[in-house]
Structure formats: structure tokens, C-alpha cells
Amino acid sequence: xxxxxxxxxxxxxxxxxxxxxxxxxxxxxxxxxxxxxxxxxxxxxxxxxxxxxxxxxxxxxxxxxxxxxxxxxxxxxxxxxxxxxxxxxxxxxxxxxxxxxxxxxxxxxxxxxxxxxxxxxxxxxxxxxxxxxxxxxxxxxxxxxxxxxxxxxxxxxxxxxxxxxxxxxxxxxxxxxxxxxxxxxxxxxxxxxxxxxxxxxxxxxxxxxxxxxxxxxxxxxxxxxxxxxxxxxxxxxxxxxxxxxxxxxxxxxxxxxxxxxxxxxxxxxxxxxxxxxxxxxxxxxxxxxxxxxxxxxxxxxxxxxxxxxxxxxxxxxxxxxxxxxxxxxxxxxxxxxxxxx
Amino acid sequence: xxxxxxxxxxxxxxxxxxxxxxxxxxxxxxxxxxxxxxxxxxxxxxxxxxxxxxxxxxxxxxxxxxxxxxxxxxxxxxxxxxxxxxxxxxxxxxxxxxxxxxxxxxxxxxxxxxxxxxxxxxxxxxxxxxxxxxxxxxxxxxxxxxxxxxxxxxxxxxxxxxxxxxxxxxxxxxxxxxxxxxxxxxxxxxxxxxxxxxxxxxxxxxxxxxxxxxxxxxxxxxxxxxxxxxxxxxxxxxxxxxxxxxxxxxxxxxxxxxxxxxxxxxxxxxxxxxxxxxxxxxxxxxxxxxxxxxxxxxxxxxxxxxxxxxxxxxxxxxxxx
Numbered sequence: 237x238x239x240x241x242x243x244x245x246x247x248x249x250x251x252x253x254x255x256x257x258x259x260x261x262x263x264x265x266x267x268x269x270x271x272x273x274x275x276x277x278x279x280x281x282x283x284x285x286x287x288x289x290x291x292x293x294x295x296x297x298x299x300x301x302x303x304x305x306x307x308x309x310x311x312x313x314x315x316x317x318x319x320x321x322x323x324x325x326x327x328x329x330x331x332x333x334x335x336x337x338x339x340x341x342x343x344x345x346x347x348x349x350x351x352x353x354x355x356x357x358x359x360x361x362x363x364x365x366x367x368x369x370x371x372x373x374x375x376x377x378x379x380x381x382x383x384x385x386x387x388x389x390x391x392x393x394x395x396x397x398x399x400x401x402x403x404x405x406x407x408x409x410x411x412x413x414x415x416x417x418x419x420x421x422x423x424x425x426x427x428x429x430x431x432x433x434x435x436x437x438x439x440x441x442x443x444x445x446x447x448x449x450x451x452x453x454x455x456x457x458x459x460x461x462x463x464x465x466x467x468x469x470x471x472x473x474x475x476x477x478x479x480x481x482x483x484x485x486x487x488x489x490x491x492x493x494x495x496x497x498x499x500x501x502x503x504x505x506x507x508x509x510x511x512x513x514x515x516x517x518x519x520x521x522x523x524x525x526x527x528x529x530x531x532x533x534x535x536x537x538x539x540x541x542x543x544x545x546x547x548x549x550x551x552x553x554x555x556x557x558x559x560x561x562x563x564x565x566x567x568x569x570x571x572x573x574x575x576x577x
Numbered sequence: 578x579x580x581x582x583x584x585x586x587x588x589x590x591x592x593x594x595x596x597x598x599x600x601x602x603x604x605x606x607x608x609x610x611x612x613x614x615x616x617x618x619x620x621x622x623x624x625x626x627x628x629x630x631x632x633x634x635x636x637x638x639x640x641x642x643x644x645x646x647x648x649x650x651x652x653x654x655x656x657x658x659x660x661x662x663x664x665x666x667x668x669x670x671x672x673x674x675x676x677x678x679x680x681x682x683x684x685x686x687x688x689x690x691x692x693x694x695x696x697x698x699x700x701x702x703x704x705x706x707x708x709x710x711x712x713x714x715x716x717x718x719x720x721x722x723x724x725x726x727x728x729x730x731x732x733x734x735x736x737x738x739x740x741x742x743x744x745x746x747x748x749x750x751x752x753x754x755x756x757x758x759x760x761x762x763x764x765x766x767x768x769x770x771x772x773x774x775x776x777x778x779x780x781x782x783x784x785x786x787x788x789x790x791x792x793x794x795x796x797x798x799x800x801x802x803x804x805x806x807x808x809x810x811x812x813x814x815x816x817x818x819x820x821x822x823x824x825x826x827x828x829x830x831x832x833x834x835x836x837x838x839x840x841x842x843x844x845x846x847x848x849x850x851x852x853x854x855x856x857x858x859x860x861x862x863x864x865x866x867x868x869x870x871x872x873x874x875x876x877x878x879x880x881x882x883x884x885x886x887x888x889x890x891x892x893x894x895x896x897x898x
Contacts, residue, residue: 296801301718329804336802341795346817346892356803391893407803 243447244270244415249307251292260518262288264471275448277462281515285471286451290417294334295324330360333408337420339400343392349403350388353410360411375406398429419451434461459483467491470516470526477554487556489531533560581897589878596874600867601661611861615673633660665871670864680868691849693765695834698772706780711811714788732778741844744771758846768845787822791815820891828880832873
């Protein structure tokens with residue numbers, strides 16, 4: 237895959253929710269870009285703001301209580317945040333497609349799968365329903381659904397979870413969008429189906445120069461599909477690098493902790509390591525580095541407790557928001573069990 | 578589907594028979610000496626016996642064994658119970674109060690007044706309830722929604738009787754000749770309007786909950802991500818999914834459609850079936866009460882079967898087997 241320039245550029249995005257208890261800064265200064273035909277993965281625990289980032293790009297944040305406070309989202313140079321609802325509606329589905337975590341409930345139960353795909357096509361293209369039907373069946377073939385003409389007239393409950401996710405993908409790609417946002421696309425599926433769906437996404441990407449924003453908490457999914465990874469923690473991206481680089485040399489203590497909490501083949505361990513503590517309450521983030529309360533390096537360091545680190549390029553193309561990541565690296569190397577291969 | 582319908586219909590017949598038997602038993606137990614309402618006790622026992630004789634109330638209760646009739650002869654079934662059962666089904670029983678009229682003719686004569694009241698009341702009520710609740714749900718979380726909820730809760734808290742009394746009082750102030758009775762056909766709009774307004778609070782709150790419940794579903798998010806405009810989401814995606822609870826509430830009120838509104842008819846002098854039902858109870862006019870009970874049961878049971886069929890029509894996940 238060649239680099240054909242940037243498709244999506246998100247800069248300093250801030251999405252806040254105004255609740256009765258206070259302002260929840262769900263996304264607070266997130267920046268990244270996605271190149272054409274490439275996959276960018278956002279990884280993080282539940283509640284770290286990855287889905288809110290995705291919904292902010294689609295402008296599907298419930299308003300109120302949510303609000304995109306500042307930032308910029310440029311799709312192919314066009315500022316999406318300046319568009320009104322009507323213009324944005326033409327972007328959704330036609331320029332940006334989206335698939336969701338729950339294929340079981342994401343399709344409308346009372347309409348046939350085919351009619352839902354046809355609806356997506358005819359919203360953005362002026363074609364007859366007969367042509368749209370032919371197109372939809374063609375899409376079902378592309379996403380690998382057997383007997384597509386018959387499946388077209390079936391209802392979502394008649395299909396398995398994997399099939400429904402394929403229908404969702406067919407629907408999301410029906411108008412040939414340039415960007416696909418996949419919000420935990422395989423979380424609700426079992427492992428073999430998960431592999432098939434990811435394989436399908438890769439094939440479609442190769443044949444259509446599609447860019448993908450992949451939202452997941454599963455590092456195994458990231459390793460197999462993403463070109464670039466952003467690790468999110470407490471509403472911010474704390475580390476960003478090419479997938480290979482990040483897996484080989486994670487710099488942020490949080491990323492390190494994530495890798496150490498994954499079981500590995502051939503490794504004799506009785507208990508998996510965990511990151512101590514819990515994700516801080518977004519209503520009441522700690523001062524300084526938001527991770528310092530759980531970090532075995534920065535817990536007692538005055539700078540970590542008072543000043544918040546910003547993303548800086550520690551290595552070429554490898555960004556990390558940590559005061560101590562250079563020193564951490566040496567500490568990690570002294571402990572062979574930390575070594576990530 | 579065919580087998581399901583057949584089974585449902587057979588069960589329905591038994592349900593209706595059960596209701597018929599039950600009404601007979603109840604009236605035999607609690608109605609007491611009905612003749613005392615119609616025959617002055619001072620006229621003596623003979624007059625009472627004549628009255629009972631004429632209405633078949635001195636026959637045996639269930640089986641006529643005294644005449645030596647055998648169970649294969651018609652005579653054997655010439656009893657109060659079988660007479661009740663036959664009168665129910667044929668509507669050919671005679672009212673105690675109007676001995677020369679059959680039940681059928683009385684219902685035919687009065688039903689139109691009830692329907693004139695209830696059909697517009699329900700149609701406007703449903704339409705207004707759905708439209709207002711869709712509107713309020715569309716603006717969920719905003720000041721419009723909150724004001725809507727406040728007004729509907731307020732509307733629900735006021736008793737039905739208060740609407741009628743206030744409505745009638747207001748009508749007497751504005752134009753007294755339209756406040757009561759059916760001397761002028763336009764008078765029917767007064768109880769219709771009051772019925773609609775009184776019912777609106779409850780229905781808006783119910784439909785709003787149903788709408789909001791559906792609008793938070795995942796498929797709505799998918800539809801928005803496809804670029805479906807909001808009216809399309811509300812009236813294509815959401816409404817279709819809301820049909821089940823809406824249908825149920827609609828069918829539940831069909832018997833009310835025929836039977837009329839007991840209180841509204843009494844209050845506004847609408848001479849319909851509701852009014853007839855109430856006065857029959859007061860006068861212990863048993864054939865009319867049992868006949869109307871039978872009619873309500875049949876309509877209700879048929880309505881439930883139709884709801885089941887419509888469920889399957891609107892929700893493909895439901896199969897009638």
C-alpha cells in the first residue's frame with residue numbers, strides 16, 4: 237500500500253459532556269491523521285474516549301449533553317465541523333461509513349437486510365430501486381454472504397452474528413465511502429468469525445483504497461490489521477507509532493502495562509500481571525500526568541504529579557506523552573520479563 | 578399460521594362460552610328477585626307469577642326433568658339456562674323494560690349514538706396522541722420536552738369526572754343549548770372534545786415512553802450513520818418498531834368503542850349503549866346486561882386474535898405457530 241497523502245486529519249479534538257455532576261471531558265485534545273488506504277487503530281480501555289472520538293467524527297454525539305468544544309476534523313481538506321446537519325447527513329454513509337460493535341442490535345429488526353442496504357444506497361444516489369437491489373446483492377456477494385439473493389429478503393434475526401456484521405459492512409460500504417469507522421467491529425463475535433471479518437476488511441481495503449479507523453481494546457486485532465496505532469488513556473492519546481514499532485518497543489508505561497497483561501504462548505506464568513488501580517473518574521482527573529496514580533515509575537515523581545506531559549516525538553515516528561519514557565526504557569531493559577518480543 | 582388461527586378460534590369459543598355461563602351464574606346468584614323491579618308487590622303473588630311466566634323465569638334452571646323429557650328432546654332444554662345461552666347468541670331476547678323490542682333492535686337503535694361519540698373521540702385521540710408524542714420525543718431533553726411532560730402529567734392527575742364537570746359547566750356558560758342532549762347533532766362534539774382532552778395526557782406519556790425507548794436503540798444509531806434524515810428515522814424506522822405496544826393499546830380500547838363511554842353518555846345525555854348498559858344495571862334488566870356483556874366479550878376476543886395477527890404482520894420475528 238502506498239502513501240497517497242492524508243485523508244482524515246483530526247486536530248486537537250475536544251468533546252465534552254455537560255452532565256449534572258459536572259463536565260465530563262470524554263475527548264480532550266486528540267490529534268491524529270489517517271492516510272489513504274491505511275488503517276489507524278485507536279486502542280484503550282472502556283471509557284477512555286475512543287468511541288466518543290469516532291462519534292465526534294460522524295457528529296453523532298447526542299447534543300445535549302455532548303458538545304464538540306474545539307478542534308478540527310478535516311476529511312480530504314474539508315472541515316467537517318463547519319458543516320450543518322444537512323450537509324453532514326450527505327457525508328454520513330456516502331463519504332464515511334460506520335460499523336458497530338453489536339451486529340445483533342445494529343440492524344433494524346423489522347426491515348429486511350436488503351431493504352436496509354437499499355435505503356443506504358438510495359439516500360445518496362439517484363437510482364431506481366431495481367438497480368439498487370442489484371447493487372445490494374452485488375455488495376452481499378462482495379462481503380462473502382452465500383445465496384445473496386435469498387439473504388436479501390431475510391430479516392436480521394434470521395442471520396448469524398457474523399452474517400449480520402457482514403450485512404453491516406455491506407451497508408457501510410454501499411456508497412463507496414473513503415473512510416470506514418469500525419467501532420469494535422469484532423468484539424461481539426467469536427474468534428473464528430472475528431478473523432474472517434478482519435480478513436474481509438483487509439481485502440476490501442486492498443481493492444478499494446479504503447481508509448479505516450479501527451476502534452478496539454483488543455491488541456491482537458490491532459497487530460493483525462492496523463498500520464498505525466494510537467493508544468488512548470483518559471481522553472488523550474498517550475502513545476502513537478507504527479504498529480510494528482509500537483509492539484516492538486512500547487514507550488509509555490501504560491502501553492507497557494497493556495502488553496504485560498496479555499497471556500503469551502510458551503511463557504510460564506501463574507498469574508497475569510495487571511495495571512494496579514482503576515481508570516480515573518473523568519469528572520475528577522488527577523493533576524499532572526493522568527496515569528501517575530497507577531504508574532510504578534511516576535507515582536512519586538514531583539513532575540509527573542504536577543505537570544501533564546504532552547506528546548513528543550521520542551523516536552522518528554514514535555510519539556509518547558510521558559516525562560520518563562526515556563528512563564523507563566532503560567529500566568525495562570534491565571528486567572527481562574518486561575521485554576516484549 | 579392457519580393451524581394457529583384455528584386453535585385460537587376454538588379457544589376463543591370456549592372463552593366466550595365461559596363468559597356466558599359465568600354471567601348466568603352471577604345473575605342467578607346476585608340479581609335476586611328481579612320481578613320486584615317491575616311488578617308492584619301489592620298486586621299480589623299472582624301478578625308476580627304471571628310476570629315470571631311470561632319471561633320464562635319460573636322454568637327449571639338448567640335441565641327440564643319434571644316434564645319427563647329426555648335429553649334428546651328439545652323440551653329437556655327448555656330452561657332458564659339454555660334460554661339465556663340462545664338469547665345471548667341470537668340477540669333475540671326481550672328486554673324486561675321494553676317487552677316488545679328484541680335486544681337486536683335496541684342495540685341497532687342505540688349503537689349509532691355511541692359510535693358517533695366514540696369513533697371520532699378515539700380517532701382524534703390516537704392521532705393527536707401519536708403526533709404530539711412524536712413531536713415531544715423529537716425534542717427530547719429540551720425545554721419543549723420538559724414542558725410537554727409537565728403538561729401531560731398535570732393532565733393525567735386531573736380526574737376524568739373533573740374534565741366532564743368543568744367542560745359541561747364551561748359549555749353552559751358559552752352556549753347552554755349545546756351543553757346537554759342531542760337536540761342538535763353538533764352537540765356530540767362537546768363530549769368528543771372532552772374525551773379527547775381527558776385521554777391525551779395518558780396517551781402522550783405512554784407513546785412518548787414507547788418512542789424514546791425505541792429512539793435509544795442501536796439501529797437508530799445505524800440509521801443516522803447511514804445519513805437517514807430525522808423524520809425518516811422517526812416515521813420509518815422508529816414508528817414501525819413502536820407498532821406492537823401501540824396496537825395493543827388500540828385493540829384494548831375497541832370494546833369501549835362499541836360500548837361507548839358510560840360516564841360521558843350519562844353526563845351529556847347521549848342516548849347510546851353506555852347509557853343503556855348503566856340504566857339496565859339500575860333496573861336489573863338482565864337480558865340486556867347479559868346481551869351487552871356477550872357482545873363486549875365477542876368483540877374483545879376477536880380483537881385479541883386480530884392483534885396477534887397484526888403482531889406477526891408488523892414484527893417479522895413473531896411467527897404464529
